[in-house]
């Protein structure tokens with residue numbers, strides 16, 4: 001239609017409306033004018049309010065960015081308090097060497113801190129992983145130096161990084177929401193109390209995705225964190241600031257959090273190790289999750305590090321006493337069980353390459369097959385395992401994390417500045433249930449997996465109760481399958497792809513079946529790097545399924561990923577963290593002696 005025709009049409013309609021209006025009685029005309037005025041005033045007020053609110057949020061971001069720049073500048077100044085030669089010397093120490101040097105007095109806590117402030121800044125330049133440095137760290141290091149030489153606590157003077165949502169007194173837990181800036185925590189969470197009691201020095205906070213419910217890492221306050229070697233790929237999430245920092249050498253030990261893979265995705269993407277202990281063994285007290293109030297799918301905090309050995313040392317120290325249980329009696333008083341971790345222990349391990357819901361890309365399957373062979377050569381028994389009803393489990397997972405049909409998330413992001421990359425995910429949550437039903441019906445023939453995911457959201461408390469009942473049943477069904485085969489642990493892919501491009505994870509949430517199932521079960525689950533994507537893996541992608549948009553996206557983002565790190569996942573029932581770590585350590589020890 002030409003513009004002039006459109007204009008003529010509009011004029012005609014206006015004339016028609018105007019003649020109708022003049023044929024109305026004076027009172028009705030008054031009524032129409034008043035109503036139109038009120039509606040316009042309502043919308044105008046709404047627009048102005050919204051505009052002012054957004055303005056205020058932009059000002060908050062600006063203020064926080066200024067504060068962040070100052071924090072980075074200050075850390076840079078402090079990091080120059082030691083000579084370059086000394087810094088290089090400390091920089092080259094691994095976790096054990098540095099800890100021994102700290103304990104013997106050969107390295108002072110302030111020297112270790114200044115070295116890691118500098119290393120973290122270098123990592124930040126590559127990845128944009130830091131939110132704020134913790135300025136009190138310098139005083140804590142000095143206090144430790146002044147403490148009597150004996151006994152030295154287990155992590156004496158070790159600098160540690162923290163995912164931004166782990167509360168430290170005086171620092172925000174924004175979860176990427178601008179609205180939650182400048183609301184500092186009033187106290188340390190139990191985890192931070194524990195770290196300090198062990199002699200560790202929390203020195204820096206790291207970036208997260210807005211709302212925490214994503215395995216990518218960007219938000220409107222601190223921007224996008226990228227993989228240490230690939231600017232266009234994500235470092236993972238939600239503990240993606242941690243993985244980028246550690247992957248780039250800016251920290252030897254950090255704390256992440258995981259409700260659906262947020263420790264395991266980033267570790268796998270960035271080539272580092274990490275473990276999500278079962279929720280009932282490791283305190284989450286005081287830590288703000290993505291959607292609080294989900295009884296059957298809880299987040300766990302856990303260590304992330306360049307290697308498994310460091311995670312082991314941290315957890316051994318943490319579980320050497322009842323410190324956590326005394327402060328958080330909802331965790332079980334179970335201390336470190338060295339019997340389960342003893343070198344040479346042989347376990348029966350169920351393994352799978354494909355969970356039947358989402359086939360992993362070739363390198364991720366090869367990683368499991370190769371790990372199976374390594375573990376067999378070390379005396380473990382590997383048994384094929386088919387995880388029960390994963391298709392139902394993914395729906396249970398989505399339902400359990402979106403416990404209120406997505407309302408909490410919509411209210412939080414809807415009232416905040418939003419990175420546009422979240423639009424597609426929020427779009428799904430925004431759809432009224434009857435539209436979800438229509439969409440489900442329409443996409444069923446071409447996109448049956450999305451149709452299935454659209455059945456996941458509980459619509460009322462009765463459906464929610466049924467979800468919880470199903471999860472309780474599923475837990476025992478899974479355990480029973482393991483018991484039938486006499487399994488101690490499970491070996492499987494971490495996910496479907498190596499580190500994807502930034503915009504992929506929010507669209508590709510279905511791959512969470514590999515990690516989310518162990519949150520549903522509250523198992524201990526960890527990730528260890530075992531290989532890298534090869535040219536042969538890239539070539540083998542040609543045969544990868546393309547039957548729906550999720551498969552096509554997974555294939556597309558994996559193309560050309562040669563050299564990217566690939567991990568495997570090891571999991572075991574609650575209180576068997578030591579078994580998981582033993583298996584991960586056996587894999588790591590093998591790779592230490594071979595160049596993969």
Ligand SMILES: CCCCCC/C=C\CCCCCCCC(=O)NCCO
Pocket residue numbers: 212213214215237238257258259260261262263288289290299398401402428429453454456457509512
């Ligand atoms: C109709 C379908 C709506 C889509 C629902 C998407 C639901 C789940 C996606 C989960 C992605 C989870 C990534 C990891 C999150 C995590 O572990 N966060 C830690 C928070 O402490």
